[in-house]
Amino acid sequence: MGSEKVNGAIGQTSKDKELLVLSNVSLSISGLEILKDISLVVGEGETVGIIGPNGSGKTTLFNCLSGFHLASKGSLSFRGENITSLKPSDRARRGIGRVFQSPGIFREMTVLENMVTAIEGRYPLFRTFVPWANIHSSIKGEAMSLLREVTLESKALHKAASLSGGQLRLLEIVRALGFGAELLLLDEPTAGVSPKMKEQVSTLIERLRSMGKTIIAIEHDIEFIQLFCERIVVLDSGRVVMDGSPSEIRKSSQLQEIYFGGAREPRV
Amino acid sequence: MDYLYHLGVLFCIYVILAQGFNLVFGIAGLFNLAHVATYAIGAYTTALLAVELEVGFFQCIIASSLMAGLLALIIGGISLRLATDYFAIGSLAFSAVVSALLINWRSLTRGVLGIPGIPRPELLGIDFNQLSNFLWLSAIITLLALSSFWLICNSSFARSLKALAQSEHAAQTLGRDVARYRTWAFFISSLYAGLAGALFSYYLNYVDPSSFSLAEMVLVLTIVVVGRPGSFLGVCLSTFVLVVLLPEGLRFVPLEASVLGPLRQFLNALLLLVLIFINRARLFPTQRAV
Numbered sequence: 001m002g003s004e005k006v007n008g009a010i011g012q013t014s015k016d017k018e019l020l021v022l023s024n025v026s027l028s029i030s031g032l033e034i035l036k037d038i039s040l041v042v043g044e045g046e047t048v049g050i051i052g053p054n055g056s057g058k059t060t061l062f063n064c065l066s067g068f069h070l071a072s073k074g075s076l077s078f079r080g081e082n083i084t085s086l087k088p089s090d091r092a093r094r095g096i097g098r099v100f101q102s103p104g105i106f107r108e109m110t111v112l113e114n115m116v117t118a119i120e121g122r123y124p125l126f127r128t129f130v131p132w133a134n135i136h137s138s139i140k141g142e143a144m145s146l147l148r149e150v151t152l153e154s155k156a157l158h159k160a161a162s163l164s165g166g167q168l169r170l171l172e173i174v175r176a177l178g179f180g181a182e183l184l185l186l187d188e189p190t191a192g193v194s195p196k197m198k199e200q201v202s203t204l205i206e207r208l209r210s211m212g213k214t215i216i217a218i219e220h221d222i223e224f225i226q227l228f229c230e231r232i233v234v235l236d237s238g239r240v241v242m243d244g245s246p247s248e249i250r251k252s253s254q255l256q257e258i259y260f261g262g263a264r265e266p267r268v
Numbered sequence: 269m270d271y272l273y274h275l276g277v278l279f280c281i282y283v284i285l286a287q288g289f290n291l292v293f294g295i296a297g298l299f300n301l302a303h304v305a306t307y308a309i310g311a312y313t314t315a316l317l318a319v320e321l322e323v324g325f326f327q328c329i330i331a332s333s334l335m336a337g338l339l340a341l342i343i344g345g346i347s348l349r350l351a352t353d354y355f356a357i358g359s360l361a362f363s364a365v366v367s368a369l370l371i372n373w374r375s376l377t378r379g380v381l382g383i384p385g386i387p388r389p390e391l392l393g394i395d396f397n398q399l400s401n402f403l404w405l406s407a408i409i410t411l412l413a414l415s416s417f418w419l420i421c422n423s424s425f426a427r428s429l430k431a432l433a434q435s436e437h438a439a440q441t442l443g444r445d446v447a448r449y450r451t452w453a454f455f456i457s458s459l460y461a462g463l464a465g466a467l468f469s470y471y472l473n474y475v476d477p478s479s480f481s482l483a484e485m486v487l488v489l490t491i492v493v494v495g496r497p498g499s500f501l502g503v504c505l506s507t508f509v510l511v512v513l514l515p516e517g518l519r520f521v522p523l524e525a526s527v528l529g530p531l532r533q534f535l536n537a538l539l540l541l542v543l544i545f546i547n548r549a550r551l552f553p554t555q556r557a558v
Contacts, residue, residue, distance in 0.1 A: 066441060067440075068437065068440075087440075087445065088437070088440040088441060089440045089441075089443050089444055089445040089446070090445075092440065092441045092442060092443045093443045096441075097441060098441040100437065100438065104435045104437055104438030104441070105435065105438065106430065106431050106434040106435055106438065106439075107434060107435075108430070108434055108550070109427075109430065109431070109434070113427065116427065117424075117427045117428065117430075117431050117439075117442065118442050120424040120427065120428075121428075121442045121443040121444065122443075123424070125424060125425060172438075175442070176441070176442075179441075179442045179443060
């Protein structure tokens with residue numbers, strides 16, 4: 001199947017400033033090529049949705065972006081710096097945040113400790129050993145103010161494991177924000193989330209957009225994703241096959257073929 | 269009275285040793301079975317330096333801690349690359365290597381004969397050959413060690429280790445480098461083990477390989493599991509119960525001394541098994557895939 005750019009060149013951003021650039025990235029695991037020659041440019045402040053059938057390589061692409069898998073071929077750059085061979089922690093330090101499909105929460109910690117752990121990551125390690133440094137109270141203050149934004153301040157002293165699926169999502173997103181992520185990789189942020197919480201997740205994503213954060217989200221619900229994404233990239237069998245605005249992608253006949261072999265109307 | 273002093277010194281040695289293990293196992297979640305091996309390295313370093321080279325007390329305890337830490341860096345460099353289960357096996361293998369060296373490198377360690385005549389120090393005109401004085405010295409060192417450990421427990425470093433233990437991938441996306449943090453945890457915990465080993469050498473005036481057997485590792489593991497892994501006060505309390513109260517309680521059981529020793533080890537092991545069974549999900553959490 002060939003690639004289709006509904007408006008302009010495939011993989012290109014309409015934004016002035018490039019933040020993330022993937023050049024001919026391929027990834028093989030145990031001899032199986034999962035990602036094939038992916039080229040993608042994401043501009044600063046852009047919100048990109050990634051859709052595609054199961055097994056199309058969406059999560060693997062995120063693993064490749066966040067450093068859990070290293071690209072077998074091609075290169076990745078972030079803010080103009082080559083990050084192809086960097087470890088996940090080094091990529092995170094450069095501003096790439098990740099929210100996992102299955103929430104990556106520190107369950108035995110309280111909600112506040114989860115936030116504090118994230119914010120502390122921004123500071124040099126030795127400073128937090130110094131008991132007289134007032135770093136602790138400022139970190140706690142910042143953590144509480146972020147929790148307030150997602151109405152989790154009343155849960156601050158509860159164990160993170162006691163939160164609902166939606167609250168875990170909110171905590172994970174706001175935690176990445178606390179660490180200072182500039183690019184947020186959201187892997188199915190509404191999976192297993194109640195309709196009410198879905199609305200809250202959507203509001204938070206809108207808030208992130210207004211803060212100028214760059215977002216790449218994997219999502220199966222195209223109705224939901226078009227609420228906040230200005231651009232949608234469609235993956236199939238490890239390739240970028242479509243790239244365009246949500247309305248253009250919805251109208252495309254190729255999307256039906258990808259999901260249903262062209263037999264019926266897509267219900268993504 | 270001397271027996272009470274003896275229990276007091278034992279408590280000091282074991283609480284330092286157990287808190288070191290608490291850092292690496294209770295907080296960082298690394299099932300390090302080489303902890304007693306680093307304790308042995310600390311004890312032998314002091315024995316050799318004090319007997320052969322007549323090095324002073326403080327130099328000996330610093331050298332012992334650093335030697336144990338250095339060893340941890342070597343083990344860590346090799347085995348921390350392994351996944352947690354394989355790390356446990358690697359550390360156990362390393363422990364066996366240290367045991368074999370202590371027994372077979374006779375020109376250095378005198379093998380099973382051990383190293384006798386480790387002189388207790390005399391500092392500021394105080395003779396630490398007197399048990400009560402040695403208890404005071406041990407108590408001060410323990411207090412300093414525990415204070416530093418308490419600071420570590422409440423630091424960002426400890427929170428990062430806990431985060432890595434609970435969700436390695438999530439912690440990495442918050443900038444935590446797995447290898448770096450775990451190597452530091454391993455190094456710091458071994459400093460404590462080395463310090464405990466140095467105190468042990470000075471206290472007994474003698475070291476031999478039998479003091480650093482697998483049974484000793486089981487005792488340290490039991491102390492941490494009973495005290496709740498990661499809990500500073502819990503581990504202090506469980507050290508008191510398992511090193512002071514339990515042996516004392518067993519003295520009143522009308523059994524031969526030859527039976528009481530193995531019975532104590534059996535009770536420790538039984539307690540450990542029951543607690544591991546009850547808390548298995550918490551003690552050995554499964555890391556989710558990304």
